[in-house]
Amino acid sequence: MLPRHSQSRPASSFVKIVEVGPRDGLQNEQRPISPAIKAELINRLARAGMRNIEVGSFVSPKWVPQMAGTSEVLSLIEPVANASYSVLVPNQKGLDDVLNLLSRNSSPPPITEIAVFTSATDAFSKANTNATVAESLARLAPVVRVALDAGLRVRGYVSVIITCPYSGRVDPRRVREVARELLKMGCYEVSLGDTTGAGTPASVRAVLEEVTKDISVSQLAGHFHDTNGTALANIKTALDFGLRAFDASVGGLGGCPYSPGATGNVATEDVVYALMGEDSYGDVGEPYSDSPVVQGPAWDVGPVSLPLLADTGSWISSVLTRETTSRAGKALLARKERERRLSESAQAKL
Numbered sequence: 001m002l003p004r005h006s007q008s009r010p011a012s013s014f015v016k017i018v019e020v021g022p023r024d025g026l027q028n029e030q031r032p033i034s035p036a037i038k039a040e041l042i043n044r045l046a047r048a049g050m051r052n053i054e055v056g057s058f059v060s061p062k063w064v065p066q067m068a069g070t071s072e073v074l075s076l077i078e079p080v081a082n083a084s085y086s087v088l089v090p091n092q093k094g095l096d097d098v099l100n101l102l103s104r105n106s107s108p109p110p111i112t113e114i115a116v117f118t119s120a121t122d123a124f125s126k127a128n129t130n131a132t133v134a135e136s137l138a139r140l141a142p143v144v145r146v147a148l149d150a151g152l153r154v155r156g157y158v159s160v161i162i163t164c165p166y167s168g169r170v171d172p173r174r175v176r177e178v179a180r181e182l183l184k185m186g187c188y189e190v191s192l193g194d195t196t197g198a199g200t201p202a203s204v205r206a207v208l209e210e211v212t213k214d215i216s217v218s219q220l221a222g223h224f225h226d227t228n229g230t231a232l233a234n235i236k237t238a239l240d241f242g243l244r245a246f247d248a249s250v251g252g253l254g255g256c257p258y259s260p261g262a263t264g265n266v267a268t269e270d271v272v273y274a275l276m277g278e279d280s281y282g283d284v285g286e287p288y289s290d291s292p293v294v295q296g297p298a299w300d301v302g303p304v305s306l307p308l309l310a311d312t313g314s315w316i317s318s319v320l321t322r323e324t325t326s327r328a329g330k331a332l333l334a335r336k337e338r339e340r341r342l343s344e345s346a347q348a349k350l
């Protein structure tokens with residue numbers, strides 16, 4: 001059955017969601033997580049319909065020990081058609097490791113894209129990569145060139161677009177300058193990272209007003225951590241601005257090791273629900289008849305199944321011995337449980 005609003009959607013309503021849970025979501029976990037669990041997470045996300053997944057990083061294991069087994073994770077991925085799998089790379093060594101794996105004759109990993117990252121402040125850049133912003137840009141330029149020559153797509157990140165945990169409030173002009181440098185190098189898109197999750201609709205609007213002075217919204221993505229519960233409001237602000245790409249992390253996993261106190265990314269399930277409403281429930285029950293929902297046309301987020309995503313968020317959270325922080329995930333699982341009980345009691349009455 002077609003989702004209720006699919007026929008009335010304008011063609012421009014597609015919103016790309018980049019699932020960053022396996023990388024951004026897990027990199028800060030203190031206990032080692034096995035490559036098999038990480039690969040299982042990635043495979044479940046792909047089966048749930050996520051078509052852009054950042055699966056790990058080739059960074060120094062001394063800096064981020066949790067990402068050390070990424071090459072083994074890659075060997076366990078069961079690639080899904082039309083899915084793009086990417087990895088984070090900080091320098092030439094990281095790219096060389098990726099290219100070595102890709103040049104293998106037997107079963108090269110399904111990587112089609114890398115992501116490079118820098119920051120809007122020197123203080124954060126030094127803490128995260130042992131280099132100032134200028135040094136990191138100089139380091140990344142040849143990396144991007146070699147990756148593009150090898151046929152990989154390259155995405156860029158600018159961290160701390162609102163507030164830096166080390167140097168405070170960030171000047172939006174700096175965000176624009178750094179994003180422009182990444183695009184000049186050849187990144188097809190720059191993801192603007194509210195690393196600390198300090199952003200509000202007003203501060204996000206201020207950054208976007210500045211950044212879009214000379215960068216097209218089609219080259220920008222939003223990456224909002226949900227530390228203060230404002231991530232969805234920030235996504236709405238960015239959507240109104242014309243951005244159509246957002247990063248999210250299943251179950252709301254994550255946090256950056258160099259942004260103390262910041263919580264995970266906005267939960268993927270919450271973004272899917274916010275963009276699609278009850279259309280995203282699929283076969284999990286009919287809309288509540290006592291609350292007629294008046295909806296405008298939903299956004300198109302691709303072939304995503306919210307029920308499968310919610311199961312995935314709940315599964316990985318239980319592996320990490322915690323609860324999912326996704327509100328939509330919890331609500332949907334509660335709804336499923338209610339449907340199950342109703343059907344059991346209906347069966348019992350027969």
Ligand SMILES: CC(C)(COP(=O)([O-])OP(=O)([O-])OC[C@H]1O[C@@H](n2cnc3c(N)ncnc32)[C@H](O)[C@@H]1OP(=O)([O-])[O-])[C@@H](O)C(=O)NCCC(=O)NCCSC(=O)C[C@@](C)(O)CC(=O)[O-]
Binds near residue numbers: 061063157158194
């Ligand atoms: C950039 C470096 C490497 C500089 O770190 P460094 O210590 O200056 O590097 P180095 O070149 O001096 O090398 C030191 C050691 O690391 C090794 N090394 C060097 N490079 C690699 C590599 N690629 N892979 C594996 N090993 C590597 C290298 O071989 C050497 O090993 P040793 O000789 O001592 O045994 C380091 O600072 C680093 O890896 N930083 C990454 C930190 C990180 O991953 N942070 C989290 C991701 S960013 C983020 O989460 C924000 C984002 C993207 O989500 C958006 C947002 O929310 O804002």
